[in-house]
Amino acid sequence: MIRVRGVHKYFGDLHVLRGIDLDVEKQDVLCVIGPSGSGKSTLLRCINLLVRPDAGDVFLEDVRVTAPEIKPEWVRQRIGMVFQSFNLFTHLTALKNVTIGLTHVKKMGKQEAILKARRELERVGLGNKLDAYPAELSGGQQQRVAIARALAMDPKVMLFDEPTSALDPEFIREVLDVMAKLANEGMTMIVVTHEMGFAKEVADAIVFMDHGQVLERGTPQEILERPGHERTKSFVGKILR
């Protein structure tokens, strides 16, 4: 589904990604873990071209999306993204946050878009908050609206960039539940997270990144219980306490 080949990224002198290779099969859930500053977020942003890689290629179902003739909008329609800080459009209601992509990107009719958006919001358990503005919602509710906004575009892949890191502990569960449900329904997902419990239960594979490189890849059991690499060992040790 997604193939990343030899991706490099520099921010000025900083070599953020140092040759990343990554494969995600259809319906798989891949969790990316690693210390902050290891390039996890940048890697996600390279996949939907929010950040353009300086070298290397990204493929989505055998389409080379890093090819210059591919429009970034084409790619982003097909890859949903959920951010750490939700990034809901603050001037729009929950419903309109979801319909904006449908009417302006998918060119759907207004009524049809509202029906679809309503369905997506009900799917994440927010059928009663359609007309609420983001500032009137809790963090967990905002993040679920953000998930609905991404899902409404019928993406082939969903990218999650630390979706629960900005949440109060009481709201983390509801967001993880929605994500787990999504995974069970067969969505292909790449999740950058520090929620080891979630990774253990839901992920098909875990990737450990440090200093812009993938150091280790394996099943949750392999990575969390018997990590091979020294740095993985110390990171997992710290996180699991």
Next chain:
Amino acid sequence: MVRLEGPEVADLTLFYSSGFHESAGRRSGPVLGRGGTFIPGRTARERSKGVSRLRCLPWERLAWLGVAGLTTYTAFDVLIFVGELGYYNVAYGWSILGVLAFGAQITLALTATVIPIGFAVGFLVGWARTAKSWFLRAIGGTYVEFFRGMPPLVLIFFSSIIVSLVARSYFYVEDAAPYGIGAGALSLALHSAAYQAEIVRAGILSVPAGQREAADAVGLTAWKTLSRVIMPQAFRVSLPALANEFASEIKDTSLLSIIGALELSFWASLFIRDALALDLNLVFVIWTEVALLYFAITFALTRFLRTVENVSKVPGLEAAQL
């Protein structure tokens, strides 16, 4: 303060018929300002539900009109009283009012030309100053620095002279004065646009980068991101400062009197020239009327912009209350 029951009742029916029972307890009716004064216009939620403007404009607005009328009436009474004391020549005041009102119409017309042009150009330049392309940024920067640094009087003078000269000698226009005044008004608009560009830029900079990222991630094009996500939020922040700039633009149209625009202060200066020879008290009468007319135009515009500001409020996103 007069508080009427009408709007409250109407709003409650609106409230319950629009299915917001779950958010009861949150403010959901039209915006009530401090002290319970009614601020006209629909709330953002009412707009999103398509509730008509009329249903949200009940009686308190009329009450306010009444208060305004009463105040004006009292002010006139005071004025006539002062006139009887001999300080305010009411008869003279009436005699020039017609001409000054005509001048005020011209001022209004000039304002109605200058503000839209200034805003359109200011908007484009402000956007260019935040663009990714260094070329656009350079153009925007040069524009702002140039026009902000020029005295408007000089701009008006040069542009009108040049344009009317060209019109006369190359296009054989007999009466080139309208072209000269048009050029003057345009240069005034371009001057103000430089200030508005900075206001718009400040608004754009106030929108967090995450909004743009999210718009990109949804797949919106650059133009849709700007028009649907960035600008609505930037505009909301810019409104108070824009109202400032518009208000000062109204008074700046008086500069056009030096190139012969027959607007308010042009007539005032004519009257004053005569009055100085007769009685110094008359100058006071003239200036008072001019001030009131400028005030009326400015107040109408700023009230309107205030309404726009209230309408564009976003529930749950209120600023800190002091």
